[in-house]
Amino acid sequence: MVLNPVISKLAGKLVVLASASPRRLEILSNAGLRFEVVPSWFKETLDKGLFKAPHEYAVETAKQKALEVARRMPFKHLKTPDIVIGADTIVTVDGMILEKPVDKEDAYRMLSSLSGKEHSVFTGVAIVVCHEKENEEVDYQLIEFYEETKVKFADLSDNMLWEYINSGEPMDKAGGYGIQALGGMLVEYVHGDFLNVVGFPLNHFCKQLDLIYNRCTSSADQEIVSVRLSHNGSHATSILTQPPPGLPAQSSPSPSSKAKPNPSSSPTPANYTHHTQNSSSANPVHKVKRKSSEGEVDESSWMLVNSLSKHTDDREAEFIYNTTLPLVTSSGQVIELSVTEHEDSEPKKDDLQRIIDLMDGFKASKALFTASKMCVFDLLQSRPGLDAAQVAQEIKASVKGTACLLEACVSLGLLTSKQRACQKSVYENTDLSSHFLLSDAPFSLRGYIQHCNDTVWPLFSHLESAVREGANQREKAFGKTSKDMFQDTFYNSQEAKLRFMNAMHSIAKVTGRAVATAFDLSSFKTACDLGGCTGAMAYEFTKAHPGLSVTVFDLPAVVEMSEHFLPLHTDNRVSFVAGDFFKDELPKADLYILARILHDWPDEKVGILLSKIANACTAGCGLLLSEIFLDEDRRGPSRGLLQALSMSEGKQRSATEYGLLLKSHGFITAHVRHTDNLLDAMLCIKV
Ligand SMILES: Cc1cn([C@H]2C[C@H](O)[C@@H](COP(=O)(O)OP(=O)(O)OP(=O)(O)O)O2)c(=O)[nH]c1=O
Structure with missing residues (x-):
C-alpha cells in the first residue's frame, strides 16, 4: 500500500492544517493523519486577473495560506511546525472563478451559471516543510500542486435552486454547492477525484508525500x-x-x-x-x-x-x-x-530487510496458520505459562516441532516467553493474539485464518500456473472442477460451508463497525444486506444506527445456518430472507448494503446485480458499497492487488471505477471513505 506508510511517515511530526474547512479536517483525519488545525489569516484577495490560468490562482492562494501560518506559529504559538498544509478550492465555469458566495443572491448567480453545464473544480495545495536551523532561523521548503475534477450539473429549475440555497448549504462552499451533501443531488457526473471537489485531493497529496518521504532519503x-x-x-x-x-x-x-x-x-x-x-x-x-x-x-x-x-x-x-x-x-x-x-554501492539496510521480509512472508503466514489450527493460542489462554513439552503433549505434536513453532511465534510477536530457573522457557499469549487469535475473542480472526490456510493457501501454491493461464487454479488445488466458486467450493459440504461462513463471520465482525459507522445513515429506516451471510455486518449496522432494521439476504444454504451465529443479545432488528440475488426478487429497503460482494463477480454479473438493485430503489434510496478500493493509479493497496492474484472471476476496482459502475445504474456517489480498516466504503444515492 502506498498511502498508509506515507501518512505514517508523518507520525511524530508537528503537522499543521492551515485551514478552517471542516471538510479538509475530516478528509485528513479519516486518512489517519494526526495534525493540529491553525486556520490561516491570509485574506483571499489576490488579483485573479494577474493569473494565466485559474489553477495558478488556487495554488498561490493555498501557498499564501500555508506560509502565513508557518511564519506566524514560531512567534504566536512559540513552536515551529514540521509541515504546514494549505489548500484552496475554486470552481471555474465559462472563464470565471467562483469562490464562496457572499449572500443568497450571489449563490443563485453561481448555481444558475453551473446549471446544465460541465465545470471544473480546482484545489490548489501547498505543503510547507519547515527546517529549523541552529540560529533559530527557519528554512521553508515548498511543494505545490493542484488537482482538477470535472463536474456536470443537471438542468436546475429556479424552484430547485432556491430550495437548495434556502437549505443554507451553499454559503461556505466554493461555487455555492457541497457535492458531499444535498448538492450531490444536482450532479450528473464527476470525472476525477471526488475528494478534490470536497476540498482536498487526498490521493495526489499522498503521492506527493510518497515522493518526498519515500523516494528522497538520506x-x-x-x-x-x-x-x-x-x-x-x-x-x-x-x-x-x-x-x-x-x-x-x-x-x-x-x-x-x-x-x-x-x-x-x-x-x-x-x-x-x-x-x-x-x-x-x-x-x-x-x-x-x-x-x-x-x-x-x-x-x-x-x-x-x-x-x-x-x-x-x-x-x-x-x-x-x-x-x-x-x-x-x-x-x-x-x-x-x-x-x-558509477560505482557499485552497498544495498541500503532497509532495502535488504524489506526484501528479506517479503521472501519470508509466507513462512510467517504459515506459522500463524499452523499455530492457530493446532489451537496453541486457545491453550495458552486457558493455561498460560506452559513449556514446549507441555504444549506438545496437549496439541499432540512432537516436542522438537512444537518448540520451533513456539519460538517462531515469539519472534513474530504472537507469544511471549519467560525463562524459568530450570532454563525452560514458558509461553503466554501477547495482546495481539488475545485480541485476534482466540476462538471466542470478540474480534477473533480464527475463522478467516482457517479459510486462508485451507482455501487461499492451496490456490496460491499454484500461483505460477495461475499467472501463466490467467485463470483460477481451483481444479489443481482442490482436485475438482468448479463453475460457481460459492456453490462448488465454499458450500459443497456442510463442513466447507461452516468453515466459509466462519471466515466471513470473523472478517465481518472485525471490519463491520468501521463500515457501519462510516456515514450518517439516520435518514434510512430499512436496509438490506445483500450476501450478508451470518448477519455479523447487519448486527454492526443495527448497533450503530438505533433507527435501522436490516434484512440479510443470502442463499438458502447460508440462511439455514445463520442461527449458529446469532449474537447473545439481539433486539430483533436483524432478519434473514433466503434467495439468490441474481435471480430472485430483492427485499424492499431504503438502503442496500453490498459489503465484499462485487469484487467476486465479473462485470456481466455485477451488471445484473446492480440493475436489480436499481430497479428495487426509488429516488433517494441509498447503496452502501464496501470493498478494498484500489488506488486510482492501481499501485496499491497490496492487500487488494494480492487478492486479485487468486484469479477469481471478479476483479478489484478503484473508488472511481466503482463510482462509474454505479453511476451507469443511476446512482451518484455521495461519500467515499477510506476507513482505517480492512475495507473502504462508498455511499451512493439513487437519482
Ligand atoms: C465545490 C465544493 C466546495 N466545498 C468547500 C471546500 C472548501 O472548504 C470550500 C472552499 O473554500 P476555501 O477557501 O478553499 O476553504 P475554506 O474557506 O473553507 O477554508 P480555509 O480558507 O480556511 O482553508 O468549499 C465543499 O465542501 N464541497 C463542494 O462540493
Whole structure:
C-alpha cells in the first residue's frame, strides 16, 4: 500500500492544517493523519486577473495560506511546525472563478451559471516543510500542486435552486454547492477525484508525500544548490523558475511573479548565479538524469521544490533538491530526477530487510496458520505459562516441532516467553493474539485464518500456473472442477460451508463497525444486506444506527445456518430472507448494503446485480458499497492487488471505477471513505 506508510511517515511530526474547512479536517483525519488545525489569516484577495490560468490562482492562494501560518506559529504559538498544509478550492465555469458566495443572491448567480453545464473544480495545495536551523532561523521548503475534477450539473429549475440555497448549504462552499451533501443531488457526473471537489485531493497529496518521504532519503543523497540572488528585490516567496542544472531554462514567468508584479522578484538566468555542491564527498559520483513517465513535458512551467528564507531581507536563499526528489510542473506533472551511480554501492539496510521480509512472508503466514489450527493460542489462554513439552503433549505434536513453532511465534510477536530457573522457557499469549487469535475473542480472526490456510493457501501454491493461464487454479488445488466458486467450493459440504461462513463471520465482525459507522445513515429506516451471510455486518449496522432494521439476504444454504451465529443479545432488528440475488426478487429497503460482494463477480454479473438493485430503489434510496478500493493509479493497496492474484472471476476496482459502475445504474456517489480498516466504503444515492 502506498498511502498508509506515507501518512505514517508523518507520525511524530508537528503537522499543521492551515485551514478552517471542516471538510479538509475530516478528509485528513479519516486518512489517519494526526495534525493540529491553525486556520490561516491570509485574506483571499489576490488579483485573479494577474493569473494565466485559474489553477495558478488556487495554488498561490493555498501557498499564501500555508506560509502565513508557518511564519506566524514560531512567534504566536512559540513552536515551529514540521509541515504546514494549505489548500484552496475554486470552481471555474465559462472563464470565471467562483469562490464562496457572499449572500443568497450571489449563490443563485453561481448555481444558475453551473446549471446544465460541465465545470471544473480546482484545489490548489501547498505543503510547507519547515527546517529549523541552529540560529533559530527557519528554512521553508515548498511543494505545490493542484488537482482538477470535472463536474456536470443537471438542468436546475429556479424552484430547485432556491430550495437548495434556502437549505443554507451553499454559503461556505466554493461555487455555492457541497457535492458531499444535498448538492450531490444536482450532479450528473464527476470525472476525477471526488475528494478534490470536497476540498482536498487526498490521493495526489499522498503521492506527493510518497515522493518526498519515500523516494528522497538520506542527506548523503542530496545535492544542494545554493542560489544567490544578485538583484535587490528578492523576497521570501520566490519560486524556483529555473530548472535544475542540465535542464532547459524556463521561458514564462512564475505565478507568484505575476501575483506580485515586481520585475526584480522574478529570477531569470541573468539575475542569479548558482553553484552545485555535493553534501558528502564520500558519495559516489552522481549524474542527474531526467525521467518523465508521461512523455513530453512542458519545460516552460517549472515550479516548486524551493526553499524559502524567513528573513525577507536576506539576499541569499538556499534551494535544496534531492537527486531523487521529484519536480512538479505547473500542470501537476511529476518529473523525477533519478540518480545514476558509477560505482557499485552497498544495498541500503532497509532495502535488504524489506526484501528479506517479503521472501519470508509466507513462512510467517504459515506459522500463524499452523499455530492457530493446532489451537496453541486457545491453550495458552486457558493455561498460560506452559513449556514446549507441555504444549506438545496437549496439541499432540512432537516436542522438537512444537518448540520451533513456539519460538517462531515469539519472534513474530504472537507469544511471549519467560525463562524459568530450570532454563525452560514458558509461553503466554501477547495482546495481539488475545485480541485476534482466540476462538471466542470478540474480534477473533480464527475463522478467516482457517479459510486462508485451507482455501487461499492451496490456490496460491499454484500461483505460477495461475499467472501463466490467467485463470483460477481451483481444479489443481482442490482436485475438482468448479463453475460457481460459492456453490462448488465454499458450500459443497456442510463442513466447507461452516468453515466459509466462519471466515466471513470473523472478517465481518472485525471490519463491520468501521463500515457501519462510516456515514450518517439516520435518514434510512430499512436496509438490506445483500450476501450478508451470518448477519455479523447487519448486527454492526443495527448497533450503530438505533433507527435501522436490516434484512440479510443470502442463499438458502447460508440462511439455514445463520442461527449458529446469532449474537447473545439481539433486539430483533436483524432478519434473514433466503434467495439468490441474481435471480430472485430483492427485499424492499431504503438502503442496500453490498459489503465484499462485487469484487467476486465479473462485470456481466455485477451488471445484473446492480440493475436489480436499481430497479428495487426509488429516488433517494441509498447503496452502501464496501470493498478494498484500489488506488486510482492501481499501485496499491497490496492487500487488494494480492487478492486479485487468486484469479477469481471478479476483479478489484478503484473508488472511481466503482463510482462509474454505479453511476451507469443511476446512482451518484455521495461519500467515499477510506476507513482505517480492512475495507473502504462508498455511499451512493439513487437519482
Ligand atoms: C465545490 C465544493 C466546495 N466545498 C468547500 C471546500 C472548501 O472548504 C470550500 C472552499 O473554500 P476555501 O477557501 O478553499 O476553504 P475554506 O474557506 O473553507 O477554508 P480555509 O480558507 O480556511 O482553508 O468549499 C465543499 O465542501 N464541497 C463542494 O462540493
